[in-house]
Amino acid sequence: MIPSLSLRSTLRRLLCAMPFLLLALVSPLAHAGETVTDMAGRRVTLPDHVDRVLLGEGRLLYAMALLEGKDPLHRIVGWQGDLQALDPQTWATYQKAFPGIDRIPLIGKSSEATVSVEKALSLKPDLAIFSVGGHGPSRHNALVQRFEAAGVPVVFVDFRQSPLKDTLPSIELMGKALQRQAQAQAYIDFYRQHMARVQAAVASVPASEHPRVFVELLAGVWGGCCHTVGKGNLGELVQAAGGVNIAADLLPGVIGDLNLEQVIASAPEVYVATGSRREGDRPALHIGAQTPIEESRRSLDALLTRPGLTAIKAIREGHVHGLWHNYYDSPYNIVAVEAFLSWFYPGRFPDIDPAATQAELYKRFLAVPPGGTYWVDGDKP
């Protein structure tokens, strides 16, 4: 009686441990490499050889592509579906150059709830790179524990919550994890050099001359007006470019809706709408890869006809601009900072040219050609 019981319980324990044992067997033996602290504050020991990478967000490709040279996809064994869903134009650009993109398995769609732990585990990555918050598995996802149990290092990076502070450490971290330290360093130098020019420019302007700015996130997409960002995220980039974000001291969280009356009363001097893809005939800013500038400008003009918007100072006076929304989650955000600066201080810093920066970024770091429209100016009234 007693021995059979203990046998049964041993068996049960074995069965429970089975998945982990199997995983331990199938995952290649990870040799301990360098230990780093990731952007979620976790200590992670990196593998010394990485062939199979899992991306917790498809849009981590923006960062990964900076480091991977001519063949940005070859080590990606699986990713989340947000790139395809939220930035189909960039997807299509990569698809044209790398048709194999269609064969990379998805671990989910475009929200954390859809992540399949089983699918992710079955891809047997050597390394998983996740985003702190966002559209894929986050810090507390069951997947993190499963991977840790299976000996697959999980590295958290951040291009979204504090882009100003976290972009370069995240690139450095990815450089180490992917064994692309030289490429990471090159991008960090490029970014620092451009940011230093912006900082010097902003420092030369007295704070009293910093313009008030209103950024409308995904303008028109949700009906109504005035969905915006407070502290953090794009708000940080506005500040870095010498702008005063009118929502920074009003919103308690990162995003929220301002009262249209408040926006009118705050009298912003610059209005920036963000947008991404075209969806049906809904009002939205069409912008991003593969989008012609005429289409982008037309869609921006159409957004301004929403009721009441012409009472906003910046719109009445024609200081209207559109920006690619995905800069909010991308290491290319330095281009957005330069675009902001050129809008906040038109003609004042002619040597800061976001178009040239963008061209250099593509030429030096990316394997796909530049194209499309990432920022646009509205028509002057």
Add this chain to the structure above:
Amino acid sequence: MTRPVPFEGLDPVHADASRRYRRLNALRALGLLGIVALIVIAMAMDFTHGPSPLALGDLWRALVSPGKVSPEVGVIVWQVRLPYALMAVLVGACLGLAGGEMQTILNNPLASPYTLGVSAAAAFGAALAIVLDMHIPGVPVSWQVPINAFAFALASALILDGVARWRALPTAGVVLMGIALVFVFHALVSLLQFVATEDALQGLVFWTLGSLVRADWTKLAVLAIALLFGLILALRQSWAMTALRLGEDRAASFGVDVKRLRLGTLLRVSALSALTVSFVGTIGFIGLISPHIARALFGEDHRFYLPGCVMVGALVMSLASIASKGILPGVIIPVGIVTALVGIPFFLVIVVRASGRMS
């Protein structure tokens, strides 16, 4: 509760009772007028408070001669403050009336547009438009979400009505069926949320939280006309509904066609609440709580109870609108979040105290 009027008996007693009855009615009419006054005060507060410091004189000039104020003030008054303030009152009034009638005809204190599935169905219709871009062809973009929401809310009311007729459901069965619909539509909305992209998901979440920001003058006009018709039709049936509160058999003995009253009213008020939630999103609680407050204040006589539901709903909603603007200055907190918080004190003070007295 009704106070029975003894029609037989000794003459002095009769005279006294009829005097008391008349005095009570006068008191109730005064009470209604009092709430109207409170609504006017709340609306004035709602209208005069906002993030921009506009003087009363400016507001008044913008109202009477809109051409003579700056365009900013014109927009603030005519496209922000006035529509929001009026929408709050109309939405509260419609949901209050719908809830009041539902509780009577279903003889259930838990009946409301929310608990009978109308709001959940509207949310599903809205979700189809927001997440999957599914809409009736030819509908202009800005009307796709409300029309979808209305279509599904009405369809859900028709299902409820159809099942109730077909199976001859007792009132408790109708309420249960309504709750079942709530669960079905919530599950369907969750399913859509699961496949939604993040921005669509956020749009949907904001929609379901309810917001007066979607107010415009066309919607205000549609809602005002619907409320007017709804109230007239409701008042024409107020005697029958009062009789129904005495019990189905008693009402039938007075010559009320209970079945017809029940089903006709259910369909009418479902349509009214469907229209309301399709314009502003799901706003629960008002439809549930206003009838209880109105009953505590005005009793069961539906000539007073029904207008009471309308007024109480409008008042609570107007106060909620003030709160949704005032809690974080400059920021719009979705009004659906605030309504319950604003309504609870009313509920505690009036309904809980009144039922405490009764026991």
